[in-house]
Amino acid sequence: MSAGVDVRQELEMVAKLQEIDNKLLELEQEKGDLPGIVRHLENEIRHIEEEIEKLRQSIIEIDKKKRTIEGQNQLVRVKQDKFKEQLYQVTTNREYDAITMEIENIRLEIETNEATQLELMEQSENLQAKLDEYQGRNEELKHELEERKQELGEKEEETEQEELEYRHEREKLEVRIKKPILAHYERIRTAKGVGAAPLYASACGACFAVVPPQRQSEIRKMSDIILCESCGVILLPEVGE
Numbered sequence: 001m002s003a004g005v006d007v008r009q010e011l012e013m014v015a016k017l018q019e020i021d022n023k024l025l026e027l028e029q030e031k032g033d034l035p036g037i038v039r040h041l042e043n044e045i046r047h048i049e050e051e052i053e054k055l056r057q058s059i060i061e062i063d064k065k066k067r068t069i070e071g072q073n074q075l076v077r078v079k080q081d082k083f084k085e086q087l088y089q090v091t092t093n094r095e096y097d098a099i100t101m102e103i104e105n106i107r108l109e110i111e112t113n114e115a116t117q118l119e120l121m122e123q124s125e126n127l128q129a130k131l132d133e134y135q136g137r138n139e140e141l142k143h144e145l146e147e148r149k150q151e152l153g154e155k156e157e158e159t160e161q162e163e164l165e166y167r168h169e170r171e172k173l174e175v176r177i178k179k180p181i182l183a184h185y186e187r188i189r190t191a192k193g194v195g196a197a198p199l200y201a202s203a204c205g206a207c208f209a210v211v212p213p214q215r216q217s218e219i220r221k222m223s224d225i226i227l228c229e230s231c232g233v234i235l236l237p238e239v240g241e
């Protein structure tokens with residue numbers, strides 16, 4: 001540790017910082033699973049609404065195809081009627097056979113189009129049934145989300161003032177602790193959940209790895225920053241010392 005640094009004071013501030021972080025964690029835990037439930041519901045609603053939009057677009061495309069086929073059928077029926085009229089005007093068997101063939105081809109085309117229309121109608125009905133199911137589920141999820149958000153809001157309101165006070169205390173400590181020490185604390189806290197831990201029964205209070213007696217003595221003197229060789233937390237004297 002560089003000269004001029006009051007190690008004891010730094011460690012006391014780190015201990016206080018960890019105590020505040022523990023309190024903030026307790027406040028967060030009071031909310032239970034509600035934050036996670038709200039996020040899950042929001043994600044599920046977003047996914048369902050994407051599926052709903054896809055289904056709507058598919059139904060629109062099918063309706064377009066149905067209208068196109070209906071238009072085609074109207075045109076070929078007009079052509080069919082004209083060919084039927086021409087049957088009464090033919091003068092040779094060859095002309096009669098040719099027109100009869102055209103009428104038959106048109107009939108087959110109409111049948112094919114009508115079969116396609118039926119298939120499209122069935123697809124549309126199936127998609128609509130699925131769409132109705134998704135929309136119903138979406139409404140249920142939105143209702144549940146509103147209830148959960150209200151519960152979470154009530155919990156946050158209960159702890160808001162206390163949390164603000166702890167965060168204000170934390171900010172004041174952050175600017176006082178030396179940057180390298182604070183950076184190490186935050187890095188380990190992010191990875192392990194805690195950045196500093198007191199000795200506990202001759203072991204690290206975070207990972208419970210045994211600390212050699214000589215190191216324990218150094219930790220209690222608070223004359224240097226000592227890290228747990230196992231998990232990396234900043235080691236502090238036993239609580240109460």
